[in-house]
Amino acid sequence: MNCVKLLLAAGLLLSLAACNTMAGFGKDVQEGGEAIEKSAK
Template structure:
């Protein structure tokens, strides 16, 4: 039972980390788009 709980918590942390990585990627794309718009 404890192993299942620990495994579940680890999976949550993995998904949370993946979500943060996707968010950072989106922010990079947004910043690049702003840079392109500002250069014209």
């Protein structure tokens, strides 16, 4: 039973970390696109 709880906790932490990383990546891409858009005007 303890092993199952440990695996669930580890999975939750990994999913949160991955979600945060993808959100940061999305913001970086968006900012890069906005910079290109500004320079084109």
